[in-house]
Amino acid sequence: MNTKTCIIICGPTAVGKTSYAIELALKHNTQIISSDSRQCFKELNIGVAKPSAEQLEKVKHYFIDSHSIHEEVNAKIFEEYALKAVDKIFEKNDVAIMVGGTGLYIKAFAEGLDEIPEIDESVRKEIKDDYLEKGLDWLYNELKKKDPVFFAKGEMQNPQRMLRALEIKVSTGNSILEFHSKKKVKRDFEIKTVLLELPREQLYNNINFRVDEMIANGLLKEAESLYPYKSLNSLQTVGYKELFDYFDGKISLEKAVEEIKKNTRHYAKRQMTWFRRYEV
DSSP states (O other), X not given: OXXXXXXXXXXXXXXXXXXXXXXXXHHHTOOEEEOOTTTTBTTOOGGGTOOOHHHHHHSOEESSSOBOTTSOOOHHHHHHHHHXXXXXXXXXXXXXXXXXXXXXXXXXXXXXXXXXXXXXXHHHHHHHHHHHHHOHHHHHHHHHHHOHHHHHHSOTTOHHHHHHHHHXXXXXXXXXXXXXXXXXXXXXXXXXXXXXXXXXXXXXXXXXXXXXXXXXXXXXXXXXXXGGGTTSGGGOOTTTHHHHHHHXXXXXXXXXXXXXXXXXXXXXXXXXXXXXXHXX
């Protein structure tokens, strides 16, 4: 009988996943795989609420500082990385912990992903160039016109997912959602999921407090150092893109901080919608 188990701790940003996962890992004397699509980038720190140096010292984490913002990281790459990491953990322990709020990454690990055809690089470049020149409204309208299926059901608040959807539609003629066959892969270990939740008012207070802490801890300086790379997919991220608008003179610093709080609250709401729909 197989006794190996991966416990997945998921939930919205600022709900307390990191502390909970570390306590659980210490209890089981095991290690953690992060499933956060931004904490894997070594150049991003304050703005992605990485575990502290002290927390990382207590428990080994996989997929933290594992990649550069200049590398492509997606759900398929994460799936392969995480499966290798969990195998490594299982060599010495029957329990592994996964923690994070990127729903698609968790789904990829737990159920596998459908194969999607390779995209022609010229198509990818043309779409990205158009997006950088014409902005989010252009991307929104292109998807509305060319891929009404994704427009109606996909992640229309996530520029990276939107760009990917448009690339696939233009390259293959099919919506990315048509490649999601819902055929689940059976893993050779047990998966248990824990969804952390808080009353909305408390969660939103946590988010607002954390953003103020990030600013106090030097987020402005961190964003300034990343400004030359603001067009990279990895930096289309709440907490950085608002400050890039401030640096560009589009909004005041006060407005940028307000926008970070508002966009983080919206992101937390989308995360909960995903996890409830996914029925973790």
